[in-house]
Amino acid sequence: MNDTGNFVEIDWRGRTVRIELAWIAPQKSTAPLLVFLHEGLGSVAMWKDFPQALCAAVGCRGLVYSRPGYGRSTTRAPEEIWDVDFMHRQAFEVLPALFAALAIDEPIWLLGHSDGGSMALLYAARFPQRVAGAIVLAPHILVEDISVQSIEIARKSYLETDLRARLGAYHDDPDSAFWGWNRIWLAPEFRSWTIEKEIESIACPLLALQGMRDEYGTMKQIEGIALAVPHAELIELPACGHSPQRDQPEQLIAAVTRFMQKHNPGDKP
Numbered sequence: 001m002n003d004t005g006n007f008v009e010i011d012w013r014g015r016t017v018r019i020e021l022a023w024i025a026p027q028k029s030t031a032p033l034l035v036f037l038h039e040g041l042g043s044v045a046m047w048k049d050f051p052q053a054l055c056a057a058v059g060c061r062g063l064v065y066s067r068p069g070y071g072r073s074t075t076r077a078p079e080e081i082w083d084v085d086f087m088h089r090q091a092f093e094v095l096p097a098l099f100a101a102l103a104i105d106e107p108i109w110l111l112g113h114s115d116g117g118s119m120a121l122l123y124a125a126r127f128p129q130r131v132a133g134a135i136v137l138a139p140h141i142l143v144e145d146i147s148v149q150s151i152e153i154a155r156k157s158y159l160e161t162d163l164r165a166r167l168g169a170y171h172d173d174p175d176s177a178f179w180g181w182n183r184i185w186l187a188p189e190f191r192s193w194t195i196e197k198e199i200e201s202i203a204c205p206l207l208a209l210q211g212m213r214d215e216y217g218t219m220k221q222i223e224g225i226a227l228a229v230p231h232a233e234l235i236e237l238p239a240c241g242h243s244p245q246r247d248q249p250e251q252l253i254a255a256v257t258r259f260m261q262k263h264n265p266g267d268k269p
Helices: 050-058 086-101 115-126 145-160 163-167 174-185 188-192 220-228 249-263
Strands: 006-012 015-024 033-037 061-065 108-113 131-137 206-211 233-237
Touching (some): 006 086, 015 050, 015 086, 033 050, 033 115, 086 115, 108 115, 115 131, 131 249, 145 174, 206 220, 206 249, 220 233, 233 249
Parallel strands (some): 033 061, 033 108, 108 131
Antiparallel strands (some): 006 015, 015 061
């Protein structure tokens, strides 16, 4: 990935927060900008080479970043417990602060995975003039039993297996990343979380993809998106789990390339 190891500082919730980021093909200054929003345990490094491969196929620039608490960004304090609205805060506070710090004022494309997909939906709904289009992979618009069950399994794995050590390759503080995500998703008050009504205002082109073997969600997620946003395009991916960018990267790149070039017909690799 191009330009890794870059950082920018933002002011968030009354403190200075360092955000890790990487630019892809920044020299293509007139090409569309695609911003990648990672999953609940993701980071810049965990995307591996997928963003670069996708941007090359589409012919666009890319911005990949690690949210506070993840990757090489400022870690979460041990006593900090995330609120039920933590995805809203990322979409409505962190993303605007990041774009302001980087002087990004053009309409951007968003590609979000899992929790990052939910944040992409929230941002697109709140800031319609700032978004040229959005692609969401295995997004959450409500909490399902299968999600909670799999996150409980992840907790057990973190405590009893080498999962913590493996996450250490992608995060300065794996406890910061894991427990911030795991505790709020397993909190009883989070079971009623939903963004089904909020996303009805999305006006930009929207592509939602879901693996049919996703251990964290069912087709109910993207079917709910279609009900809320009738112009959304849906793709069901057979033999695919929660991470299409890892399970079916070639199929995903082809689908996203078709979608983005359909809505930017003049943009070619």
